[in-house]
Structures are given as structure tokens and as C-alpha cells.
Amino acid sequence: xxxxxxxxxxxxxxxxxxxxxxxxxxxxxxxxxxxxxxxxxxxxxxxxxxxxxxxxxxxxxxxxxxxxxxxxxxxxxxxxxxxxxxxxxxxxxxxxxxxxxxxxxxxxxxxxxxxxxxxxxxxxxxxxxxxxxxxxxxxxxxxxxxxxxxxxxxxxxxxxxxxxxxxxxxxxxxxxxxxxxxxxxxxxxxxxxxxxxxxxxxxxxxxxxxxxxxxxxxxxxxxxx
Numbered sequence: 001x002x003x004x005x006x007x008x009x010x011x012x013x014x015x016x017x018x019x020x021x022x023x024x025x026x027x028x029x030x031x032x033x034x035x036x037x038x039x040x041x042x043x044x045x046x047x048x049x050x051x052x053x054x055x056x057x058x059x060x061x062x063x064x065x066x067x068x069x070x071x072x073x074x075x076x077x078x079x080x081x082x083x084x085x086x087x088x089x090x091x092x093x094x095x096x097x098x099x100x101x102x103x104x105x106x107x108x109x110x111x112x113x114x115x116x117x118x119x120x121x122x123x124x125x126x127x128x129x130x131x132x133x134x135x136x137x138x139x140x141x142x143x144x145x146x147x148x149x150x151x152x153x154x155x156x157x158x159x160x161x162x163x164x165x166x167x168x169x170x171x172x173x174x175x176x177x178x179x180x181x182x183x184x185x186x187x188x189x190x191x192x193x194x195x196x197x198x199x200x201x202x203x204x205x206x207x208x209x210x211x212x213x214x215x216x217x218x219x220x221x222x223x224x225x
Contacts, residue, residue: 008041015039015048015056030056043067046083051075051093058101072115077101084109084128084145092117092152099158104128107145114152114170118208123156127164146182155206168192173206 008020012035018026024041028050034057039048046062051073058077060069064085071077074094079101081089087105092115099121103111109127128145135142146165150156154168157176165182168174172186175193186192191201 010039010041011035012037024062026050028052028054030054032056043085079103087111087127095119097123099123104130105145109145109147109164111148113150114154116152117150117154117156119156120158120160120176122159124160125150125162125166129164151188153206171205173204 006022008024010018012033015026015033015037016029022041023045026039026048030050031053032055037057037059039060040062042061042063043065045065046067048060048069050056050071053074054071055076056071059080061080061082063082066086067083068088069081069083070090072091072093075091077091077095077097078099079097081103082105083089084106086108088110089103089105090112092113094115095113095117097119101119101123103125104127105111106128111125111127125148127148129143132141133143134140148162148164148166150168151170151172153171155173157174157178159177160174160180162168162180163182166180167185168180169186169188169190171189173191174180174186174197178193178197179195180186180192181196184196184198186197186199189203189205190199191204192199
């Protein structure tokens with residue numbers, strides 16, 4: 001008789017320093033956490049690590065063992081993270097999410113978000129597809145899971161989707177409803193739009209405060225606007 005998986009669900013104020021006999025841990029405590037927010041340990045040896053001054057309204061689902069979520073100082077996030085076996089999600093300092101944001105990972109993938117990023121509502125990162133697609137001749141899977149990397153000071157517009165293998169460089173902007181794929185990586189300080197997203201302009205800088213950057217600004221410095 002097969003053993004039913006043990007699932008531990010922590011909600012609201014329960015999302016604080018925690019450990020259990022299955023090797024699951026929460027390290028640190030968000031400064032703000034909504035009562036309905038959940039961390040669901042569906043397997044073993046999974047870890048959540050919170051930095052300082054984190055405003056957390058994001059559900060975390062560990063669907064398999066060995067998952068890791070790291071949220072750095074000052075992040076403010078609402079949405080959902082879903083992790084498969086041996087997957088990692090790293091969120092940098094001062095991420096600001098203005099609406100629902102989602103991440104889906106599987107098969108040991110890493111999703112990394114740099115510092116000082118701004119994500120609009122319905123931004124989505126899909127490191128893998130839920131259903132496999134196979135080549136009929138070789139019988140090999142062709143839509144394998146792949147890492148996703150987002151640099152620092154990146155602005156993702158409304159409804160942007162990043163697929164497995166996507167790369168967005170430091171200081172770049174991806175326009176509304178664009179789809180970033182592995183075959184069209186976005187470099188540093190670029191403006192990209194489209195499905196798939198392509199670079200329309202290079203050497204740009206954006207600012208949260210509405211003021212243009214100083215004329216002497218070095219785009220290679222990745223300083224928050």
C-alpha cells in the first residue's frame with residue numbers, strides 16, 4: 001500500500017521561523033504577511049528564507065523535494081510561486097510587484113530576479129510547460145525545463161511572459177503582453193516588445209520617479225533609478 005504524501009500548510013502569522021522533522025524550514029519572518037498567504041510544504045527538505053522588511057502576499061507551493069525560495073531585503077510581492085523537485089527561486093532586493101505575479105518551475109530549474117525590479121500585474125515566469133511534447137522520431141522531449149534569469153533594475157509590463165530559458169539583462173524594459181523566449185534573449189539596457197519579444201531600442205534607462213537619468217550615468221553600473 002503506497003504512503004500518502006504528508007502536506008504541511010502554514011498561513012499568515014504561522015509564516016515565521018519554522019522547522020519540521022521532514023527537513024522543511026522557514027528562516028526569518030516577513031515584516032508584513034497577509035492572513036490568507038500560504039506556504040505549502042508538499043514534500044521534504046524545502047526552504048524559505050526571508051530578508052529584512054519583506055512585504056509578503058505570495059503563496060509558495062513546494063510540490064516536490066529540495067525546493068528553495070530566497071527573498072531578499074525590502075521585496076514586496078503578491079502572487080504565487082510553484083516549485084518542483086530541486087528548484088530554486090531567488091528574488092532580489094526591493095522587488096516591487098503591482099499585481100498578481102506567478103512563477104512555475106520544475107526539473108531542477110532556477111529562476112533568478114535581480115535587485116530593484118518592477119513587475120506589473122500578471123507578469124508570469126514559466127520555466128517549464130506542464131505537459132511534455134516529444135519528437136516522434138527520437139522520442140525525446142523537446143520542451144524541457146530551463147532556467148530563467150532577470151537582471152537588476154528590470155521593468156516588466158502588464159502581462160509579460162518569460163518562458164523557459166528566457167534572459168532579460170540589467171536595466172531593460174519589456175513591454176505589455178510581450179513574450180520573452182530562450183531564442184531571443186534581451187540584453188542590458190534594452191527596450192523590447194512583441195511576441196516573441198525583440199529589441200526595439202538599446203541604451204535606454206527607465207526611472208520610477210519620472211525624472212530622466214543624469215547625463216553621466218553609466219549604464220553598466222545598474223544603479224536603481
